[in-house]
Amino acid sequence: MKHYELAVKFYKEKxxxxxxxxxxxxxxxxxxxxxxxxxxxxxQQASEIKDYVIxxxxxxVDEFIKNAKNEGIEVVFAKDAKEHNQTVLQYLKEINAKxxxxxxxxxxxxxxxxxxxxKEGIEVIDxxxxxxxxxxxxxxxxHIVLPAIHTTKEDVAEILGEKNTDPTYLTxxxxxxLRKEFLSADAGLSxxxxxxxxxxxxxxxxxxxxxxxxxxxPPLHIISVGVEKLVPNMNDLGLFLxxxxxxxxxxxxxxxxxxxxxxxxxxxxxxxxxNGRFERLNSEFKETLKCIRCSACLTxxxxxxxxxxxxxxxxxxxxxxxxxxxxCDKEExxxxxxxxxxxxxxxxxxxxxxxxxxxxxxxxxxxxxxxIALKLAEKSMHYPQAxxxxxxxxxxxxxxxxxxxxxxxxxxxxxxxxxxxxxxK
Amino acid sequence: xxxxxHVPCYINELNPEIARKxxxxxxxxxxxxxxxxxxxxxxxxxxxxxxxxxxxxQFNEIFKDYDYIVSPSSSCTxxxxxxxxxxxxxxxxxxxxxxxxxxxxNLAKNYPxxxxxxxxxxxxxHLLEGAPxxxxxxxxxxxxxxxxxxxxxxxxxxxxxxxxxxSVKEGVISYVMGRSKLDDLISTGGDVITGVDYSCLMHLxxxxxxxxxxxxxxxxxxxxxxxxxx
Amino acid sequence: xxxxxxxxxxxxxxxxLEEIPQGWYVTTAELGVAENGAVWIENYEKELFxxxxxxxxxxxxxxxxxxxxxxxxxxxxxxxxxGPSKTADVESFLVFGAHGPMKLGIKxx
Numbered sequence: 001m002k003h004y005e006l007a008v009k010f011y012k013e014k015x016x017x018x019x020x021x022x023x024x025x026x027x028x029x030x031x032x033x034x035x036x037x038x039x040x041x042x043x044q045q046a047s048e049i050k051d052y053v054i055x056x057x058x059x060x061v062d063e064f065i066k067n068a069k070n071e072g073i074e075v076v077f078a079k080d081a082k083e084h085n086q087t088v089l090q091y092l093k094e095i096n097a098k099x100x101x102x103x104x105x106x107x108x109x110x111x112x113x114x115x116x117x118x119k120e121g122i123e124v125i126d127x128x129x130x131x132x133x134x135x136x137x138x139x140x141x142x143h144i145v146l147p148a149i150h151t152t153k154e155d156v157a158e159i160l161g162e163k164n165t166d167p168t169y170l171t172x173x174x175x176x177x178l179r180k181e182f183l184s185a186d187a188g189l190s191x192x193x194x195x196x197x198x199x200x201x202x203x204x205x206x207x208x209x210x211x212x213x214x215x216x217x218p219p220l221h222i223i224s225v226g227v228e229k230l231v232p233n234m235n236d237l238g239l240f241l242x243x244x245x246x247x248x249x250x251x252x253x254x255x256x257x258x259x260x261x262x263x264x265x266x267x268x269x270x271x272x273x274x275n276g277r278f279e280r281l282n283s284e285f286k287e288t289l290k291c292i293r294c295s296a297c298l299t300x301x302x303x304x305x306x307x308x309x310x311x312x313x314x315x316x317x318x319x320x321x322x323x324x325x326x327x328c329d330k331e332e333x334x335x336x337x338x339x340x341x342x343x344x345x346x347x348x349x350x351x352x353x354x355x356x357x358x359x360x361x362x363x364x365x366x367x368x369x370x371x372i373a374l375k376l377a378e379k380s381m382h383y384p385q386a387x388x389x390x391x392x393x394x395x396x397x398x399x400x401x402x403x404x405x406x407x408x409x410x411x412x413x414x415x416x417x418x419x420x421x422x423x424x425k
Numbered sequence: 426x427x428x429x430x431h432v433p434c435y436i437n438e439l440n441p442e443i444a445r446k447x448x449x450x451x452x453x454x455x456x457x458x459x460x461x462x463x464x465x466x467x468x469x470x471x472x473x474x475x476x477x478x479x480x481x482x483q484f485n486e487i488f489k490d491y492d493y494i495v496s497p498s499s500s501c502t503x504x505x506x507x508x509x510x511x512x513x514x515x516x517x518x519x520x521x522x523x524x525x526x527x528x529x530x531n532l533a534k535n536y537p538x539x540x541x542x543x544x545x546x547x548x549x550x551h552l553l554e555g556a557p558x559x560x561x562x563x564x565x566x567x568x569x570x571x572x573x574x575x576x577x578x579x580x581x582x583x584x585x586x587x588x589x590x591x592s593v594k595e596g597v598i599s600y601v602m603g604r605s606k607l608d609d610l611i612s613t614g615g616d617v618i619t620g621v622d623y624s625c626l627m628h629l630x631x632x633x634x635x636x637x638x639x640x641x642x643x644x645x646x647x648x649x650x651x652x653x654x655x
Numbered sequence: 656x657x658x659x660x661x662x663x664x665x666x667x668x669x670x671x672l673e674e675i676p677q678g679w680y681v682t683t684a685e686l687g688v689a690e691n692g693a694v695w696i697e698n699y700e701k702e703l704f705x706x707x708x709x710x711x712x713x714x715x716x717x718x719x720x721x722x723x724x725x726x727x728x729x730x731x732x733x734x735x736x737x738g739p740s741k742t743a744d745v746e747s748f749l750v751f752g753a754h755g756p757m758k759l760g761i762k763x764x
Binding site: 021024025127128129130133146147148149151152153156167168170171172175178179182201207208209210212213216217234235237238239241242249251252253254255256257258259260261262264 | 663666667688690691692693699700701703704705721722723725726727729731732733734735736737738739740741742743744745746747748750752753754755756
């Protein structure tokens, strides 16, 4: 099913509540960014840093690898999802791991790591509470920062087999269940929000502390991260830390911002993943590599708020997903850049100023196969006479025929009445 | 100052009065306004459908000798402005032109009805005719300035759900967005909804008509035309 | 600046401790950030996450205004902590003690 059908289905069940919940977060975000008088100049600086990063990506990767190795971290470069998954498996096999605890990582979703490891007989426990909820429901996250925003407390109670639907009770119940998993896991997997090139450190931001438990308890910690998450230095990191949580949820900063170097009493591995990113550098969509996955474009998107994340089908939904999805599979996700009114709210909230509207319009062109009718229409519109002809046809067509031709419009809206004469005759 | 009136193609076909009234408003302020007869479409519907178009280049050829091109549509204006053409910097949406170039304000202060302004996305978030709630910049709204301080606005400055091709590809979501926009606008207690984009207004009008809402919807040029008693 | 720190610490769910109660895990922070109420802790130990209640000792003169003011003072890996562990994953209700501590208090040295 395409976005349109899934969106309608979702909206009927949960749309208004979902819209309200996300709009409330958008308002918290507005309040938090308005507390920072220099916010707009921070966006400009962040955008410039990310422009620098994508222009100097290979150098920064090299610098990071050198420094991380000096720190005592093993670093592996994986050119694609398959190589990434194989690398993770190899490290897990070395210690004969049977169970891993994982904290939120959109990259491992992109690589399909959970399914891959489960086929290899390794149990993967998602530990972010939202991700655990969707994992137990047999779903994927519907939002990259709020993975279970499409569910209700009743849904959570049901999946846990509980009668009590009190959110505090349910949260602490999950904490109790997951604490046991943390204490018995063989390895911890996580993503990273940033990599600091001149230090060789990985930075992970969470509210729950799950990434830290996964990093500190088992003897092996594997960080999977896309190469575009590099920042040159600590000052740049500081800037992004001022922005990330404010823009994502309206918090001033996440509860934990963990900077990982060498792991005490164990091994830490960073897998730097390309999976098409270097190739994208040479495309007209290179600006999508600036994304820091703050999720503000999802939360603000009026279409996303009403259609829910699953309607996008790609692991990353919303405006940024409508760019990344078709880059991953053009045919499968060709509807996504059209699941958009070009309202430009995404561009306004983007902390790194990705030119969303321009990119989405380009993406529409990228996914649109040659359409002879459109092409002819475009050619004919160069001639006022063709316009006149079109205009005459429009005026001669009976209203029921027009209504049938424009059935998506006519289902919910009256057609405008067409006046007899035009202004430019 | 040589001024050209841009007549958006959909306005020429579906509500030519908007073009006529825009012309009369500009002439009311003593401007030398021409209407190039060979103008067609700015290319927006094609570009937004994923079909490359050279219509903006043709637009440039037709309009490049004028000092300003004034359009009663912020989405057409924004289509041309986002291109790198000679005309890009010379094209203005009507209210933007009245505000920035003619520096007029409070033109609708004697309008007998309470006006509700629908800030369309192209006006607000593409042309920045006002401060979108997403940005941390001081509040301003050029259209409101041009009309008068009493103008009402919706609580959420979000999209009405029209989105051109979106309204025919995603009819239901387009409708529910329009519905919540209408509810928001109507709840301000005003009498007449206006805006600079007739496309949004046509969408809202279509919903209001089908759902039986008792609210007037008029393009900004119609409001100004009445307010200036032309 | 200290008032701002305290205000933001409380907004993040943290508290100010006059005395360290019994049974709390005690650690030391090197730096504090007023604009978000966070503290920088170099001593990255599992108890910081496993304990129910965490007390952090911080010198008032080590509090800086902005996040960007402390970046050049971070010399080793570690963790920046702002209040107790939290989540809003169950229907957007804020709940403390998601995986880590239910309480986090700052004791000024």
